[in-house]
Amino acid sequence: MGVSDETLVRLIKYMAPPTRDYERGLHAHTDKSISTIIFDNQVSGLEIEVKDSQWIKLSIYPSSFVFVVGDTLKAWSNERLKVVNHRVIMNGYKNRLSIATFAIPIEGPIIKTPKELIDEQHPQLYKDFDSKHIDSSERLHAFASLSPPISH
Numbered sequence: 616m617g618v619s620d621e622t623l624v625r626l627i628k629y630m631a632p633p634t635r636d637y638e639r640g641l642h643a644h645t646d647k648s649i650s651t652i653i654f655d656n657q658v659s660g661l662e663i664e665v666k667d668s669q670w671i672k673l674s675i676y677p678s679s680f681v682f683v684v685g686d687t688l689k690a691w692s693n694e695r696l697k698v699v700n701h702r703v704i705m706n707g708y709k710n711r712l713s714i715a716t717f718a719i720p721i722e723g724p725i726i727k728t729p730k731e732l733i734d735e736q737h738p739q740l741y742k743d744f745d746s747k748h749i750d751s752s753e754r755l756h757a758f759a760s761l762s763p764p765i766s767h
């Protein structure tokens with residue numbers, strides 16, 4: 616899987632809500648990518664879901680990033696790596712800018728769990744699969760959606 620990916624970079628500007636209310640920026644989802652790296656302008660908004668449906672707002676330190684495990688990496692790793700549901704909720708009065716860099720498998724190669732990650736305690740959870748079989752509408756949504764709209 617290492618050599619068979621390409622990257623897609625997406626810049627998003629989330630406007631601060633006009634009132635002090637919370638405003639949805641990006642719906643709860645997992646990424647379809649292998650993995651995603653997120654930088655921001657230190658305006659928080661990114662939240663992850665933890666146990667009992669609680670959401671935690673992340674603060675990304677300057678010059679740091681968040682590494683998100685995508686569905687493809689979860690399956691490849693036989694679920695040794697977990698995906699996290701995440702979303703963006705805006706409050707406060709500053710606009711948030713984020714850069715998300717997705718590592719996406721190029722179409723065609725078979726994604727195959729290494730045998731080292733399969734044993735009695737960790738039976739194989741996925742058959743070998745072709746990345747083109749990853750739900751394409753969701754994939755399209757994750758990579759090309761203009762919802763929320765991007766303001767320039």
Ligand SMILES: O=C(O)CCC(=O)C(=O)O
Pocket residue numbers: 625627641646653655661701702703713714715757
């Ligand atoms: O903008 C963010 O902080 C998160 C972006 C994200 O999760 C995504 O584009 O999949």
Ligand SMILES: [Fe+2]
Pocket residue numbers: 644645646651701
């Ligand atoms: Fe995401």
